[in-house]
Amino acid sequence: MKTYTSVIFWMRALACLSIVLIHAITTTFIQSDNIGKGTLIRVIQLLLMFSTPLFVFISEFLLAKNYHTSIKKGFFKDKLLFLGIPYVCINIGISYFYFKPKTFTEFLGFLESTMFHGAAVTYFIVIILQFYILHFLFSKYLVNRNPILMVLFSVLFATVYWGIRQFIPQPESPILAWFWDREGWMLFLGWLSYFILGFYTGIYYEKLMANIKKYTWLILLGTLLSTAFLIFNYVSGVSTWVESKRFDIPIYVTMIILLFFLFSAYFKYVPKFIIFISNYSFCIYLLHYFFVNQLGLLREDSAIRNIVFTFIITVTVSICLAYLINQFKWGKYIIGGIGHIKYEKVYESYKHGKVD
Template sequence: MKTYTSVIFWMRTIACLSIVLIHSITTTFSKMDFVGHGTTIRVIQLLLMFSTPLFVFISEFLLAKNYHVQTKPGFFKNKLIYLGIPYIFINIGISIFYFESKTFEQFIQHFADTMFHGGAVTYFIVIIFQFYILHIFFAKYIIKWKPIPVIIGAVIFATLYWAFRQFAPQSENPILGLFWEREGWMLFLGWISYFLLGFYSGIYYETLMANIKKYTWHIIIGAVVATSILIGNYLLGISTWVESKRFDIPFYVTMIILLFFLFSSYIKYVPKFVLFISNYSFCIYLIHYFFVHDLGLLRADSSLRNIAFNFIITVTVSICLAYVLNLFKFGKFVVGGIGHIKYDKVYESYRHGKMD
């Protein structure tokens, strides 16, 4: 019987839905000219900024857990096909429909921005490919290091990287200056803590899960501290950016990931809804951007209702479009593939205690 890692289903689902909710909030505030006035909602949005880091973490976690330091022959080619081709098609679509290119020259400019300059939500795929390259070339060396000091060091490095981009003046050098632009957040440097945490938690997954309950209160307290720092920096005006490229995000995301593992050590059951969204998560991530910004307002006087309306419609339409296109062989290359993990298999694994 196949062993399923239940925490991954929860991670994918919550990260995916959180991303749609983040953009639903942004859209609602923009259309209502409400930005800066809904502090509570903006803080909630800020707390959801673990979403994209969680997606890139999952990619390395699964790679390390399934293959350890060696990847199977053709692994990178397979990823180029099933991640790279949708990356191109979605960026073409965003360039045409989201940026509304009027001329071919505008299309080329927008397409170049989305492909190479992080101009769209698809940039996370570029980071995932960097993780794959790092794993292929450096996993055999990294595995020799002690995990905890390396992870702590990586969190500190990532924190300093994002802080440098935010607080240091941008270099006038045209090359160095790119570190302050979108190119700077596409580099693996700011995401290295998620790579290393994913690597070591995947390699030593059994050991992690066998011992994590011993550190229940350490993780909970750490998560509370990280959350307090994040909210405090925002409310005090130290960093008012509501995005995942903040200097206080690496520590926060690390604690959120540990909370997921801690939760999984107590609860391994995966509800049907969670598995369903997990199977569609990649498609939802890629497709939702075409709809979330174009929906009108449900009520001109209620931001919460507009957010809920935008969120529900966007998720529903994204799932329906992904389902229809994946009925055709080319569909998975346009909007990403749908997972085919069946609830009955997962539940059977859960009942027989075969689920991680």
């Protein structure tokens, strides 16, 4: 009987739903001209910024957990097919349907921006592909290093990287200025902590889960403090950016990830809804941007109702469209594939103690 890793279902489902909610909040404020007026909602949005980092973390965690320091034959070919082709197709779609170019030349300009300059939500796929290359090149070296020291160093490095972009003025040099622009998002440097954490939690997963309960209060305290630090920086004006490319996000996301593992150590059961959303998570991530910005306001005087309305409609339409397109053999190459994990099999494994 197959053993399922319960934390992955939770991570995928909550990360993709949070991404949609983040963009539902953003589009509501834009359409109602209330940006900056809903502090509480913006803080909630800020706290959801673990979403994209969580997606890229999952990619390395699963690779390290399943293959350790090796990579199966044909791995890169498969990833180019199932990640690379949807990356191109979705960017073509965004360049046309979202940006609405008036000429073919303008369309090509938008396509260049989405493909190579991080102008679309698809940039996370580029980061994931870089993680795979890093794993191939450095996994045999990393496995012999001290995991705790490496994680701490990588969090510090990522913090400094985002801090430099945030607090130091963009230099005049075209080459250096490149790191301050959207292209800087697409480099693995700012996301390095999630790669390192994903690698070591994947390599030492069994040991981590056997001992994590010993650190329950430490993880809870660390999560509380990193959350408080994040909120303080925003409310006090130290950093008013509401995005995942902040200097205080790496430590916050690290604690959120550890909190997920801690939660899964105590609760193995995975609800049917979470498995369902997890199966559709990649498609939801890729498709939601076509709809979340196109819906009008439900009510001008209620931001909450409009956010909920936009969120529910966007998730529902994205799932329906993903299902329809994936009925064709080529569908998974266009908008990403749907997972085929059955709740019944997971539940059966859960009853037999095969869900870890």
